[in-house]
Amino acid sequence: MGEKPGVCGNPLSRRAFLVACAPLAACARGRSEPPGPRPVALPLERFPSGLRVTVSVSGHPVEILRSASGVTARSLLCTHQGCEVSWSEVDGVYACPCHEGKFDAEGRPKEGPPPKPLATLPARIDGPLVLVGP
Ligand code: FES
Numbered sequence: 001m002g003e004k005p006g007v008c009g010n011p012l013s014r015r016a017f018l019v020a021c022a023p024l025a026a027c028a029r030g031r032s033e034p035p036g037p038r039p040v041a042l043p044l045e046r047f048p049s050g051l052r053v054t055v056s057v058s059g060h061p062v063e064i065l066r067s068a069s070g071v072t073a074r075s076l077l078c079t080h081q082g083c084e085v086s087w088s089e090v091d092g093v094y095a096c097p098c099h100e101g102k103f104d105a106e107g108r109p110k111e112g113p114p115p116k117p118l119a120t121l122p123a124r125i126d127g128p129l130v131l132v133g134p
Contacts, residue, residue, distance in 0.1 A: 044129060
């Protein structure tokens with residue numbers, strides 16, 4: 001088994017290729033569902049510590065936040081009706097543009113109609129990659 005062409009021109013091992021290219025089942029579910037259930041591999045270098053970086057995982061916006069203790073991945077789909085929320089550094093909340101829902105820094109509902117927290121996805125650093133998903 002040889003190496004497959006990789007993301008950004010970098011060769012990936014067979015395992016990393018399969019992980020990175022595995023389709024996620026989220027598209028078959030409602031838009032407010034988080035992506036899953038297979039992991040996606042992303043280059044660690046894209047995520048400087050302390051910066052919130054939004055990536056697309058099977059078309060779904062996911063925020064990756066790297067810290068000294070590791071990495072977290074949070075779906076940016078509002079749990080009310082699935083609009084994309086965005087982080088406001090000034091207000092310290094995730095704000096939803098559709099019905100003015102707000103979530104705190106941990107993704108918990110703070111204001112408005114969202115019924116539950118923003119979904120988090122399993123994420124870990126594995127060598128030069130961030131793996132998002134199980
Ligand atoms: S979709 Fe976000 S508050 Fe309604």
